[in-house]
Amino acid sequence: MEDALLIDWSRAQFALTALYHWLFVPLTLGLAFIIAIMETIYVKTGNVVWKEITKFWMTLFAINFAIGLATGIIMEFEFGTNWSNYSWIVGDIFGAPLAIEGLMAFFMESTFFAVMFFGWEKVSKKMHLLSTWLVAIGSNLSALWILVANGWMQHPVGMEFNVDTARFEMANFWDVLFNPNAYSKFLHTIGSGYVMGSLFVVGISAWYLLKGRDVVKAKKSIVVGATFGLITSVFLIVSGDESAHEVALNQPTKLAAMEGLYDGHGRVGIVAVGQLNSDKEIGDKSEEFAWSLEVPYALSFLGFHDMNAFVPGINDLVYGNEAESIESAKSKIEKGKVAIEALKTYKEAKKSGDEAKAQTALETFRTHENYFGYGYLKDEKEIIPPVALTFYSFHIMVGLGSWFFLLFFVILYLSMVNKLDGKKMLLRLAVFSIPLGYIAGETGWIVAEVGRQPWVIQDMLPVGMATSNVSVTAVQTTFWLFAIIFTVLMIAEIKIMLTQIKNGMEAH
Amino acid sequence: MTMNMVIKLEKIFQFYLEGFKNMRVGKTLWGIIGIKLFLFFFVMKILFFPNFLKENFNNDTQRANHILNELTTANLTKESK
Numbered sequence: 087m088e089d090a091l092l093i094d095w096s097r098a099q100f101a102l103t104a105l106y107h108w109l110f111v112p113l114t115l116g117l118a119f120i121i122a123i124m125e126t127i128y129v130k131t132g133n134v135v136w137k138e139i140t141k142f143w144m145t146l147f148a149i150n151f152a153i154g155l156a157t158g159i160i161m162e163f164e165f166g167t168n169w170s171n172y173s174w175i176v177g178d179i180f181g182a183p184l185a186i187e188g189l190m191a192f193f194m195e196s197t198f199f200a201v202m203f204f205g206w207e208k209v210s211k212k213m214h215l216l217s218t219w220l221v222a223i224g225s226n227l228s229a230l231w232i233l234v235a236n237g238w239m240q241h242p243v244g245m246e247f248n249v250d251t252a253r254f255e256m257a258n259f260w261d262v263l264f265n266p267n268a269y270s271k272f273l274h275t276i277g278s279g280y281v282m283g284s285l286f287v288v289g290i291s292a293w294y295l296l297k298g299r300d301v302v303k304a305k306k307s308i309v310v311g312a313t314f315g316l317i318t319s320v321f322l323i324v325s326g327d328e329s330a331h332e333v334a335l336n337q338p339t340k341l342a343a344m345e346g347l348y349d350g351h352g353r354v355g356i357v358a359v360g361q362l363n364s365d366k367e368i369g370d371k372s373e374e375f376a377w378s379l380e381v382p383y384a385l386s387f388l389g390f391h392d393m394n395a396f397v398p399g400i401n402d403l404v405y406g407n408e409a410e411s412i413e414s415a416k417s418k419i420e421k422g423k424v425a426i427e428a429l430k431t432y433k434e435a436k437k438s439g440d441e442a443k444a445q446t447a448l449e450t451f452r453t454h455e456n457y458f459g460y461g462y463l464k465d466e467k468e469i470i471p472p473v474a475l476t477f478y479s480f481h482i483m484v485g486l487g488s489w490f491f492l493l494f495f496v497i498l499y500l501s502m503v504n505k506l507d508g509k510k511m512l513l514r515l516a517v518f519s520i521p522l523g524y525i526a527g528e529t530g531w532i533v534a535e536v537g538r539q540p541w542v543i544q545d546m547l548p549v550g551m552a553t554s555n556v557s558v559t560a561v562q563t564t565f566w567l568f569a570i571i572f573t574v575l576m577i578a579e580i581k582i583m584l585t586q587i588k589n590g591m592e593a594h
Numbered sequence: 595m596t597m598n599m600v601i602k603l604e605k606i607f608q609f610y611l612e613g614f615k616n617m618r619v620g621k622t623l624w625g626i627i628g629i630k631l632f633l634f635f636f637v638m639k640i641l642f643f644p645n646f647l648k649e650n651f652n653n654d655t656q657r658a659n660h661i662l663n664e665l666t667t668a669n670l671t672k673e674s675k
Binding site: 145153163167170252426560 | 610613614616619622623624626631633634639642643644645646647648657658661664667
């Protein structure tokens, strides 16, 4: 019971810090590019209004960046203390990408950020513009290395488990870097940041229009924000499709949970909207949904690029499906236990100097190592993530993403035909869509991370084996400390931002 | 160090110095950054987040043995979730 509590609190603490961290990151990713585009217009046209617009959004960018700075480092603290087994096991894989990320962030922030904020009258227009673009590109490249690490956990490739050091070691850096899961995740994640940045610019500009303040600058900002938002919404949809395809290939339990699919079949549709049957249990024959509206064939097509493709359901993945060559979780658990036992025998044989026995045990381990993590599961149903949380988060994310596309399209169209004035309801909707952008981003991460439970490394290490032997009280204490610190930071950000926005664009 | 280099370094120093001096919102933000980094690195990290493996083991061999032990025996007591 103590172990279960420790795992739950460690998991809750990591979720809390990751969710708070993600409140700051997407705006940095998206707003950086929007600012760079605005400054490019200024340099091209020489119109000082664009310079003032750029400076205004740059101030809001700085506030978000400063408040969010180092909130991600907390997760590294947690790795060393609460997740020491995991840290040790993945240290060799994560060392390189995280070190590159740290170095890039340091050099970028200390040089180009300084030029971007201090250099307006000190360096040439072109040099300043170059710095702004480099900040935008650098921020996004920084995200690349983090997502390479995350993508590896979702689909571990380019590595080998060293049985003597108990570490996954990098066998091929390029396989890790070009892991399809990593780059589809990277593109989808930065895409969500671009949409967030666009929502922010459009929403705040809409507020100025509602108040009748800084109208010219607000309208110009809306054109840039809505154009960038519309283009990147399409990019988000395309990268989301690629990301879902990777999930279908490598994380079938996540896909089944995302769609609430229990019994697999061919020509599966996507549930556009629906309510899960809350009494549904794995293996029973009750209905999956209380009600639902489906887009026919869509899941088979999007998941496997074939309208007739069989999509495995939760029951197929738990109990197996011979006709579709799907192995049962029970069989995988048995193979995993063989791998663990072989590792134990190898370790003891090495200790006693029995090389022949160690070699035999190693061969057995290598034969079964792809099932290693399953050996720690006590019940076959444990391979399924929380279905309701994954399903609803996925559908909220997709629904909001569709709304943002529509919003950008309508606002951009009305801006182009100069009919945005007086559209108070639409402008209010744009303002209220700012928090919706954050909700979409957070639910996306819930799908990615809750949807891959019980694994911390897909198929290789369950969350329960990744924690350290620390006290529950210590984790509970730091959980609440972080909850307080991050909430204070968030309030500070909102307060400082609102003050700047209320001061108006003229003040910049 | 040549004279040219000294002049360049001085210019860079002046660039940062003037930038910081002329900040408006930036001063509040630097204050927040300072307090935050102090809390993270000198309070949280030192008091609440010791590195478990570095604190409890002397070298990598001991650490590897501990993890191998966790992976091969401790699974009997840990709950997988």
